Amino acid sequence: MDCPGCGVEMVDLASDDQTLRTCGECGGLWMDVADLNRLLLHHGLPGLESLGGKVLPDADCGTCSECQVDLVRVEGGEKNHPLGYDTCESCGGLFLEEEFADVKDIKEAQKRVVAFFTRFSGKTAKKKAATG
Ligand SMILES: [Zn+2]
Ligand SMILES: [Zn+2]
Numbered sequence: 753m754d755c756p757g758c759g760v761e762m763v764d765l766a767s768d769d770q771t772l773r774t775c776g777e778c779g780g781l782w783m784d785v786a787d788l789n790r791l792l793l794h795h796g797l798p799g800l801e802s803l804g805g806k807v808l809p810d811a812d813c814g815t816c817s818e819c820q821v822d823l824v825r826v827e828g829g830e831k832n833h834p835l836g837y838d839t840c841e842s843c844g845g846l847f848l849e850e851e852f853a854d855v856k857d858i859k860e861a862q863k864r865v866v867a868f869f870t871r872f873s874g875k876t877a878k879k880k881a882a883t884g
Contacts, residue, residue, distance in 0.1 A: 755780055756814030756823055756838065756847050765858040772861050779853030781861060785844035788865070795866045800846075803873040804828050808836075814847065816840035823847060828872040835872045 753762050755775035762773035762782060770787040774780070789799045797803070805828030813823035819842035829835035838847040850868055855861045 753782060754817040756782070756816060757849065759817070765855070765861055767858045770858070772858055772865075774852045774855055774861065776853055778849070779851040781848045781850065781852040781855075781865065783846055783848075783865070785839070785846060788846060788869075791862055791865060792869060795870075797866070797869060797873065800869075803869060805836075805872065811836075813838040816843060816845060818845065819843050828874070830871075830874060833871070835868065837868075837872075 753773055754760060755762050755777060757780050758775065758777045760775060760777045762775050765772045765774060770784070770790070772787070773782040775782075785800060792799060805826045808825040808827055811825030813825050815822055819840055821840060821842045823838035823840055825836055825838055827834050827836040837849075839845065848865065848868060850864060852861055852864065855864065
């Protein structure tokens with residue numbers, strides 16, 4: 753799998769049940785939508801479909817190197833801090849342009865993915881006394 757952003761071969765980060773791919777060049781991350789949904793549900797977030805966000809039809813994104821189709825840009829998050837990801841409508845893959853270049857293991861990558869989609873959904877942590 754080549755990076756949709758820069759076309760270099762991505763690095764696999766694998767766990768027992770999922771594989772994420774990161775790009776050492778741009779720090780992007782590619783993952784399957786099924787893997788993402790599992791990860792989100794596991795962390796108490798709704799699936800990707802319920803997270804909102806709007807499609808930006810004119811955005812210039814990369815191309816899915818698996819399907820050779822153009823990616824679609826989806827934007828969400830807060831007005832002041834918009835967040836976006838690119839997705840392939842053919843295979844359902846997602847590309848995040850966050851900085852994943854320094855991620856060494858899949859646990860760390862998953863943590864950042866969850867943090868990203870928590871912000872994306874607008875569910876910022878409410879002020880709450882620390883428990884535990
Ligand atoms: Zn890249
Ligand atoms: Zn694809």
